[in-house]
Amino acid sequence: MKKTLFALAASAAVMLSGQALADGHAKTKACFIYIGPTGDFGWTYQHDQGRLAVEAAFGDKVETAYLENVPESAEAQRPIEAFARDGCNIIFTTSFNYMDPTNKAAKKHPDVKFEHATGYKRESSNVSTYSSKFYQGRYVQGQIAAKMSTTGVAGYIASFPIPEVVRGINSFILGAQSVNPDFKLKVVWVSTWFDPPKEADAAKALIDQGVDILTQHTDSTAPMQVAAERGIKAFGQASDMIKFGPETQLTSIIDDWAPYYVERVKAVMDGTWESQDVWHGMDHGSVVMAPFTNMPDDVAAMAAKTTAAITDGSLEPFTGPITKQDGTAWLADGERADIGTLLGMNFYVKGVDDKLPQ
């Protein structure tokens, strides 16, 4: 079935591509591989907003194409290569497990530029990796949670135990502990990025187990809706989900990929594109906090202050002293985590009420 879909999509892409401009310059073609549907109102939605920003920025000098619901497996290599053959100049693969398929495709298509989101492998010179420091936003959320919770326990709906997700969980609990050292966090893994009913089930289970603040690292608005139904507070994910919980959402981490996508497509046009690894955060505007809502003014002021401190670099969530979950010391007082450890994070810090799946 998937093969048919890809074949159809690929042939459609062939039909659309290949037109040259009247002045002889070919259009620059930017292509995107998405894990979910563009209408998920979360992760993929935000990437697609970035794609639209590219179209808006360059008008008819650029052409874009995308494929939705591409599975995170070796299967992903086929659509990536189909894009490469169809004249895409730059291909953005926007989920962690496209890492190996992206690198394999890049070796076969040295003339095409590849940009892989949230990964760390750059096996050839035509591969870049990029990500955002979402964990910065999680720290702010943790602080808000600790202020707003009456039970002292928050619930975290997690997708897969990859470094990015683990980093978010750790940053959240560190933020919470900076307000309330005894704060607890319950984690539930759903083994999917996008399954609204399943995410709703996980949310219900966490609430039944006594959490009164919900946060998620999955892509749908279902947990927000459940939180609204049950009358607790929650944090949105990837996009502003306030519509699904007007009296529920405290804030949301909004991924803004538009500046990066515009910059990189421009680099391809100018011929200045080079392989790089970027990890922008609040300072570059790629991690944006939705308005602080449904909380008292003093909590909102604290959150704004923390956000400002992270933005200007005076505060880094992963600053010692930090103890790992198993009790061993990780960072000494005042010491900041090095990027390598953050990118490969595979351990919990103290206070997470869960065993990390390995």
Next chain:
Amino acid sequence: MDVWASIILSICAASTPLLIAAIGELVVERSGVLNLGVEGMMIMGAVAAFATAQVTGNPYIAAVAAVAIGAAFSLLFAFLTLTLVANQVATGLALTILGLGLSGMIGEGFVGQPGIRMESINIPFLSDLPLVGELLFGQDLIFYLSIALVIGVSWFLFKTRAGLMLRSVGDSHTSAHALGIKVIKIRYLAILFGGACAGLAGAHLSLVYVPQWVEGMTAGRGWIALALVVFASWRPGRVLIGAYLFGAVTIGQFHAQAVGVPIPAQFLTSLPYLATIVVLVLIARNRRLTMINTPAALGQSFVPDR
């Protein structure tokens, strides 16, 4: 709310769409037709229900619309496989792909809009009974329909003449045809019923389970329903057991995780699939009985000889 009541309500919500879609497909397969388009019909039902609810503001009209759209969508399958004698497997897969794509297109304008919920019914006094009140008398209408469907289909298949005719068509369409039974007509009706059920299951998703519309929100539930029918060896009662077992283990493992049971989460999340398969295979371990229950003409096209 009592925690246990809340857990059981979550289990009912998780099981109901699987149960409805599976019981519909069971009737289809009992008539000898394999419709792999359940996922597609289900999501068409989900988008139809959501859109209708937005336009009319009434979740009950929305559920009726979902049933109608599910049935209408299955009619496409019926026409291709019965009248034009197309391959059932390929047509069913095409129906799923078409449904997923078409629903995304129809629903594009509805993404990001909070939905209208089909509220639970409330019978004065009965719904307020301690413990059982909310579970027995305080759920949404589709839940009661799902239970009624299991009983109704069971009765129809095994206690009525029409049910016997349907099963005979599924076992040997040539013999049934020779006896003067209208094979094609019965299969048309069975497929329509299956489509209507899948549509209703979709309505449950977008009106009760998660009242919102997002592309691909069925997330493979149609396929689970299909698998349930086979593992339940085409028995309505076993479909009920399978659907509820799947729902219970799904919810239960989330609770186990939240409590902090030291079992790897990857294993826990795969547990609903494992447990359901193991239990249903154990139930159906009598090979002879399973053979009897398997529609012998399943998936075979029928061309009446004149």
